[in-house]
Amino acid sequence: MLAVIECQAKQPPTQVVYRFDDHRYLELKGWDCEGELWYTDTKKNIHTEPVSQFYRIFTRKFVHPSEKYIAITGWGAGGFIVSKDHGQTWNSVRFSPAHNEPNGDDYAPYDVVISFTVVNDQGFLLTKNSLYMSSKPFDDPRVSPNGPGIPYKLEDGTMETLEPSNSGWPWGLVYMTKSGLSESTQQFKTNWQDLPDKVPEVKNYQGWDHMRCDMDAGR
Template identity: 75%
Template sequence: MKELTILSGMFLLLMTPLVQAKEPPVQVVYRFDDHRYLELKGYDCEGELWYTDTVRGIHTEPVSQFYRIFTRKFVHPSEHYIALPNWESDGFIISKDYGQTWQVAGFSPGPNELNGMDRAPREDVSSFTVVNDQGFLQTKHSLYTSSKPFEDPRILPGGPGIPYTLENGKVQVLEAQYPGEAWGMVYMTKLGLEGTTQEHKTNWQDLPDHVPEVKNYQGWDHMRCDMDAGKAK
């Protein structure tokens, strides 16, 4: 009888359809143009973030989990330099090779805000624009920018360095061995730039006071996400 019970259990197991775990929904949350877009895989508009460029054959994962979309105005015609803000607006996931690899960029550690903060509160952010391989985060009070998209040749390997004078008259040299942040890796205001070694580099000079105008943009101007995607109706 015991053997019969075991055989009956095995038969029922074989006859029961296998129940597969349901995959989280995937939805396009942003389109840059007709061949580049972002997809979010997850429930409640949070999860994995994927970047696709069908022309270059690129399909990469900038964020592996817990990404929440940026809800402010977002305009991004730039292709070589890609910068993706998040819901908190507390940093950026950036690529400097068309989306093939990704790094984390942040705000300068100095006082970008008049109250001494290094970045603006999320509620003050109004838009983020990436054009001509340079990012511009506009807030109610300030404009944060990344550097122009190149390195000052003087601080590249073999370069002569950049001499600068301290307030006490002492001359220092910014050398290639310790050049500071690479282009596109830090965002700061003109207030935050003052007094830093970055201000001596050519890629941090003559920055605009306003977000550059973007004409004939073919992409979306906001990220979009359906909170009910994948849920039973």
Template identity: 70%
Template sequence: MKGLCTGLAAAAVFMATGCQASEPPTQVVYRFDDHRYLELKGWDCEGELWYTDTKQGVHSQIASQFYRIFTKKFVHPSERYIAIPWWGNITGGFSVSKDYGQTWETGGASMSPGENEPDGSNAPYYDDVLSFTVVNDQGFLQTKHRLYMSSKPFDDPRILPGGSGITYTASDGAVHHIKPTSSGPAWGLDYITKQGLKEDTAQFKTNYQGLPDKVPEVKGYTGWDHMRCDMGVGR
């Protein structure tokens, strides 16, 4: 009986230490600057994703599981508007915060419906993506064929609650009216190309007008230009 008890005690110690050893490791996978970064908690570079801003005292969860790092060029000096892409899932859009990372939009940002791609599809293929840049509270996804971008960082006051709505004349001469309650996604939650914008009523909103033809130049950026992850961490 004494030998059995000793064996059970040893097994209990092994199980306890084993549980401690199986705690998923955490590693920094992206740095925006010296006080803002992303952490991934999980095995084999997949798991929870957290955003931290040590100056603002922000520590918020972006993904509770299944996050895998974006492998393309990623430059992100923007602080108020934060957009985080997922590996292989550009068609699903981005995780987005519009309040310095304190909260994250349910559903995030998505690609605008329409023929954004040369083949008629509305979203790019991951292998065609070249870079994602977020600057001045606006996101720019550059692909081999197109430049996708979010709107300027404000909503047209005419489509806000209590606004007048937007009246416009279509190419066939018909007059239409966009009501504030049916005006589409808020700023920063819709990515579109200039080709797709020509066929979208968003073109009549002030925050979609005067958009650039190329990704704005970023100067003095001190953050990483790619996400990084060590597959063997914690082993």
């Protein structure tokens, strides 16, 4: 009992759980590899908290050379925390609403996840069944605040328009499969066109290829 009280009275340990390169890394503060997640870029003097509590590391292959667009998923791979400004601010992201998995799920069950790669400011979650990806890293200017919108034709020949005020997600804030994209009006935006069929090759990556955590840290 005394040992338990002493342990609880200590400050939770902080450990580096992922290194992108020599100046960017993720730290986890908490017991038993669960807790607060912090992002640090020593060159840009950025130190922010993407997840305030209950974060558990992603244990599949994780390769992330991208610097402007930073995407982080946790143990369950049920969604992402992303930054589009080098880690200064963060947003929560979910998968597309389409039913992409063979069992009808609209997300990737963890037991089928193979890897998560973020390269050229675009994220790719590879599973045994599908490839989920974010859009190319820009917004279609036609749906900018002063843009003309994007006209498109429905199957019955009716013309509709994606209006700037109601055009869907900004770049990088949703992950789609190509099959899900084919059922979405996002397919008409240039940042969702000509997407790859496989994860782009990453060469000469200097960071870690998996997250790491010591369950006994602080004991």
